[in-house]
Amino acid sequence: MRFDVLTIFPRMIDFYIAESIIKRAIERGLIEIGVTNIRDFASDKHLTVDDYPFGGGQGMVMKIEPLFNALTHVKGGHNKHTVLLCPQGAVFNQDKAMELSQKKDGIVLICGRYEGVDERISLSVDEEISIGDFILTGGELPALVIIDAVTRLLPNVLGDERSSIEESFTSGLLEYPHFTRPAEFMGMRVPEVLMSGNHKEILKWRRRQSLQRTLLKRPELIDETKLTEDDNKIMEQLKEEV
Numbered sequence: 301m302r303f304d305v306l307t308i309f310p311r312m313i314d315f316y317i318a319e320s321i322i323k324r325a326i327e328r329g330l331i332e333i334g335v336t337n338i339r340d341f342a343s344d345k346h347l348t349v350d351d352y353p354f355g356g357g358q359g360m361v362m363k364i365e366p367l368f369n370a371l372t373h374v375k376g377g378h379n380k381h382t383v384l385l386c387p388q389g390a391v392f393n394q395d396k397a398m399e400l401s402q403k404k405d406g407i408v409l410i411c412g413r414y415e416g417v418d419e420r421i422s423l424s425v426d427e428e429i430s431i432g433d434f435i436l437t438g439g440e441l442p443a444l445v446i447i448d449a450v451t452r453l454l455p456n457v458l459g460d461e462r463s464s465i466e467e468s469f470t471s472g473l474l475e476y477p478h479f480t481r482p483a484e485f486m487g488m489r490v491p492e493v494l495m496s497g498n499h500k501e502i503l504k505w506r507r508r509q510s511l512q513r514t515l516l517k518r519p520e521l522i523d524e525t526k527l528t529e530d531d532n533k534i535m536e537q538l539k540e541e542v
């Protein structure tokens with residue numbers, strides 16, 4: 301999978317992708333990340349990428365020509381899925397991450413700055429994505445959020461393929477709690493079942509925990525059509541306990 305990020309602050313992207321799982325995925329050839337400086341596509345001698353808004357008002361707007369030229373360059377005539385990071389877009393979630401992980405021709409992520417980008421760029425993008433109902437200074441963090449979430453879902457990226465399948469949201473439920481050594485810390489003991497070696501009981505305990513956590517923390521996530529008969533029995537018990 302190839303990601304192309306269009307930004308006027310390439311080092312913000314370079315910094316994050318030089319560590320951890322993303323770095324290893326690049327080294328192992330599982331993903332490629334191209335970072336393009338939009339400023340390199342400005343045509344005037346000052347390499348201007350912003351200008352005053354027509355109609356007046358606060359702030360500056362990202363000019364369309366450098367952005368359009370940068371986009372045309374990275375797409376290189378290919379059908380790469382183009383995303384504009386924008387607080388007005390559809391809110392990103394795990395389903396969207398899964399959908400994007402299937403975009404085999406690659407994904408282009410356009411990072412806005414200032415008051416945003418000249419509206420006419422919307423004709424050249426496939427979709428607008430927001431990472432939540434708040435305003436950030438630029439699209440670089442949202443682009444990294446998307447790269448990170450999508451990369452985890454690609455084959456062979458995580459050491460254990462089950463990791464991404466079991467994670468919160470993937471199955472429509474929140475994930476069960478985790479513990480590691482020591483078995484006791486300041487009087488708090490790890491649940492005995494997890495140290496029992498009984499894998500069947502551990503699975504049952506984890507499923508119950510997932511259901512309980514989702515019911516308590518994010519009940520709106522529960523899709524009853526996806527619950528098994530055993531899940532429904534546990535849910536009945538949990539509701540009685542509340």
Ligand SMILES: C[S@@+](CC[C@H](N)C(=O)[O-])C[C@H]1O[C@@H](n2cnc3c(N)ncnc32)[C@H](O)[C@@H]1O
Pocket residue numbers: 384385386387388410411412413414415416417429430431432433434435436437438439440442
């Ligand atoms: C300061 S914001 C512009 C906000 C814009 N004036 C508005 O009110 O909708 C500058 C850039 O940051 C990015 N951005 C800010 N918040 C975002 C969010 N929640 N999700 C995705 N991108 C965001 C976008 O690329 C946006 O063009």
